[in-house]
Amino acid sequence: MKLSTVIFVPKNAPAPLPILLQRTPYDIPKDEESFHSPHLAELREDGYVFAVQSLRGRFASEGEFVMLRPPRDRADPAAVDESTDAYDTIEWLVHNVPGNSGRVGIWGTSYVGWPTEMALLSPTRRSGAPRSAPRRRTRSSTTTSTTTARSGSPMPSSTWLSWSERFVDHRPDVLTWSTDVLDADVVVAGDIVADLFASTTGTDADWIVKLIDVLPDGPRADDAGSAPDLRGYELMIADEVLRARFRRSLAVPEPVPAGAVVEYTIDLHARAHAFQKGHRIMVQVQSTWFPLIDRNPQRYVENIFLARDEDYVPATQRVFPVAASTIQRGAAGRRRWGRSPITVGPRR
Numbered sequence: 001m002k003l004s005t006v007i008f009v010p011k012n013a014p015a016p017l018p019i020l021l022q023r024t025p026y027d028i029p030k031d032e033e034s035f036h037s038p039h040l041a042e043l044r045e046d047g048y049v050f051a052v053q054s055l056r057g058r059f060a061s062e063g064e065f066v067m068l069r070p071p072r073d074r075a076d077p078a079a080v081d082e083s084t085d086a087y088d089t090i091e092w093l094v095h096n097v098p099g100n101s102g103r104v105g106i107w108g109t110s111y112v113g114w115p116t117e118m119a120l121l122s123p124t125r126r127s128g129a130p131r132s133a134p135r136r137r138t139r140s141s142t143t144t145s146t147t148t149a150r151s152g153s154p155m156p157s158s159t160w161l162s163w164s165e166r167f168v169d170h171r172p173d174v175l176t177w178s179t180d181v182l183d184a185d186v187v188v189a190g191d192i193v194a195d196l197f198a199s200t201t202g203t204d205a206d207w208i209v210k211l212i213d214v215l216p217d218g219p220r221a222d223d224a225g226s227a228p229d230l231r232g233y234e235l236m237i238a239d240e241v242l243r244a245r246f247r248r249s250l251a252v253p254e255p256v257p258a259g260a261v262v263e264y265t266i267d268l269h270a271r272a273h274a275f276q277k278g279h280r281i282m283v284q285v286q287s288t289w290f291p292l293i294d295r296n297p298q299r300y301v302e303n304i305f306l307a308r309d310e311d312y313v314p315a316t317q318r319v320f321p322v323a324a325s326t327i328q329r330g331a332a333g334r335r336r337w338g339r340s341p342i343t344v345g346p347r348r
Helices: 032-036 038-046 082-096 110-121
Strands: 005-008 017-024 049-054 100-106 136-140 145-149 174-178 186-200 206-214 234-243 262-275 280-286 315-320 326-330
Touching (some): 017 082, 082 100, 082 110, 100 110, 110 262, 186 206, 186 280, 206 262, 234 262
Parallel strands (some): 017 049, 017 100
Antiparallel strands (some): 136 326, 145 315, 174 280, 186 315, 186 326, 206 280
């Protein structure tokens, strides 16, 4: 198996140098211009060998690409995953790149963070993000919450988690829950999964769940100067969309039974974040994110792209605290999960 990789070695840097590896589903750099970005300035100054690799099955790399390839079955000696490819790559780099120190760091954000995290499953001479902590369950102690979803109603979006969610917090089509002010830090590290119990009067729906870190309110500090005013800032930590027709299978869509309470498992992906003392943990649920994602007619049709105007209907969505709708967090691959409740207050 050959994986397409480029290696950039700084000129006139004193050896030995550590290696920084990035494994990506996107194309690898064609020249050194990619490393002139300001956010890499300190790394360039410190002196690293940069190696960038296309994942298995991407661009010039051989093999089959699998989106978010799951960890392999360790009982099968021929099984592969991102950790085995990372292990083989690191061993090759250490033994073939002249002047390296034998130390390799692997890094990445967004999708590139996935192979970075998976690399930690196989021990080798590398460093990366910390391993996951036990899963935690966040309970809703509230009564049923109801909203009316109109798929054509524009919903402002904070793309790439960069804007405050305050601008949608009080919309009638956004359901919001919040903890009390935290009296101690709460650390989230690992997979985050929302278990949502909900109904719709339609026969299809979108369910968007957002996990948010709410910064403290209060008077602005006298010495704040020109610093941004972050009082009450609602920072989205994790989010995902589940189209209800695909709740059982992405390959075989099916209608939602109108009015029935259905359990939805929504993967918010892995995160490592500390909700600090004095902050609040917030969860928002909504049923449209147009125009960030396409409109759902909310009436089941075989092909949404062929939906007619009359297929687009308003729908009443209800979220139920059945055994509590929950947010879970935990370590990927573990079969048993420690659970401790965090009370989430009523909708504001």
